[in-house]
Amino acid sequence: MREPTVVAAAPKAFLEFAVARGADRDRLLRRACIHARDLADPNGRVPIVRYVAMMEAAIDLCREPALPLLYGEHVPTEDLSIVPFIAAHGASVDDIRTKVNRYAALMVDDGTDGPALETIPRGGKIWIRLVSALYARYPVLTESGVARTVCAVRTRLRSLGGRQTTLRFPDALHFTYPEPPHRKEYDRLFGVPMTFASDMNAIVVDPAFLSMPTPQPYGAAAAMVTEHAEQLLAQLTGPTSTRSSVEAALLRHLESGEVGMAEIARQLGLSRATLLRRLKAEGATFVEVLATVRKNRALQLLDNENRPVRETAQLLGFADAAAFSRAFKRWTGRSPKEIRRLHESGELCP
Numbered sequence: 369m370r371e372p373t374v375v376a377a378a379p380k381a382f383l384e385f386a387v388a389r390g391a392d393r394d395r396l397l398r399r400a401c402i403h404a405r406d407l408a409d410p411n412g413r414v415p416i417v418r419y420v421a422m423m424e425a426a427i428d429l430c431r432e433p434a435l436p437l438l439y440g441e442h443v444p445t446e447d448l449s450i451v452p453f454i455a456a457h458g459a460s461v462d463d464i465r466t467k468v469n470r471y472a473a474l475m476v477d478d479g480t481d482g483p484a485l486e487t488i489p490r491g492g493k494i495w496i497r498l499v500s501a502l503y504a505r506y507p508v509l510t511e512s513g514v515a516r517t518v519c520a521v522r523t524r525l526r527s528l529g530g531r532q533t534t535l536r537f538p539d540a541l542h543f544t545y546p547e548p549p550h551r552k553e554y555d556r557l558f559g560v561p562m563t564f565a566s567d568m569n570a571i572v573v574d575p576a577f578l579s580m581p582t583p584q585p586y587g588a589a590a591a592m593v594t595e596h597a598e599q600l601l602a603q604l605t606g607p608t609s610t611r612s613s614v615e616a617a618l619l620r621h622l623e624s625g626e627v628g629m630a631e632i633a634r635q636l637g638l639s640r641a642t643l644l645r646r647l648k649a650e651g652a653t654f655v656e657v658l659a660t661v662r663k664n665r666a667l668q669l670l671d672n673e674n675r676p677v678r679e680t681a682q683l684l685g686f687a688d689a690a691a692f693s694r695a696f697k698r699w700t701g702r703s704p705k706e707i708r709r710l711h712e713s714g715e716l717c718p
Contacts, residue, residue: 376412386426399425440515542566625685
């Protein structure tokens with residue numbers, strides 16, 4: 369499993385958007401633990417947790433809880449990725465969904481190879497579900513993504529004219545998180561029925577919408593863009609290393625505590641000896657990989673997800689908070705509470 373990342377053009381665009389609304393550039397970069405050089409290459413990758421940290425810090429610095437929603441409204445996907453140029457060449461809305469699923473990782477890579485969107489018939493409507501667990505974990509990603517999608521499709525419908533202008537998009541919206549304090553901004557922007565604390569993040573549409581013909585504005589250029597996208601995708605999702613496979617297996621089993629080498633080898637369909645040999649060939653040991661996975665997940669839980677130390681210990685498979693704190697101090701030289709304080713002050717990056 370790859371580390372979840374976002375294309376560098378996205379945090380760069382958000383940085384400029386937040387600065388224009390009053391955030392201090394250097395302070396925002398420090399609080400997100402992002403360096404300016406990380407954003408120099410628009411096709412570079414930035415860890416999702418740092419992108420989310422930037423959004424959350426900007427909300428605080430700008431004193432605007434609806435900032436990710438406004439970002440999605442005002443900054444189109446075309447400013448962030450080549451994916452919409454490929455998707456726009458689809459013969460229908462359903463074909464566009466297929467293309468988005470193929471290339472979505474170029475925008476947001478959740479570390480899996482599953483689809484970004486799936487369509488579910490329900491109650492005479494089509495629910496376009498955001499599949500990735502990232503959208504359930506980080507509401508700011510859902511806010512900005514859904515706002516950007518709704519605004520883009522509405523703009524396209526208006527440009528088509530004729531019958532398409534009578535289609536309402538969307539019919540409704542569903543979000544897995546509780547109703548936010550800035551609900552009025554949702555009503556202003558979307559103006560459709562919305563359900564919070566739902567079982568999925570989804571855009572609900574009329575079934576006729578999926579078969580609606582679409583213009584194909586880029587012609588021969590689409591082939592060149594698609595070829596470039598395939599090259600970027602190959603670089604991003606290249607062969608999976610044994611270490612990456614072990615890390616993914618460990619993440620799935622941390623909370624249960626079933627993280628012994630024999631158990632992980634069994635999960636991967638390997639013998640213990642083969643697993644040891646393959647890790648050694650990559651310059652790693654199982655103990656090192658386990659410690660790194662636990663450390664990185666602990667930092668994420670303590671900082672970006674703001675979990676209590678006791679709960680963090682449980683989620684990492686430790687017997688109690690004291691055992692976790694001792695291990696954490698071995699990894700970082702500091703206690704969990706001290707690390708959290710340094711992150712909050714912007715004095716330390718993971």
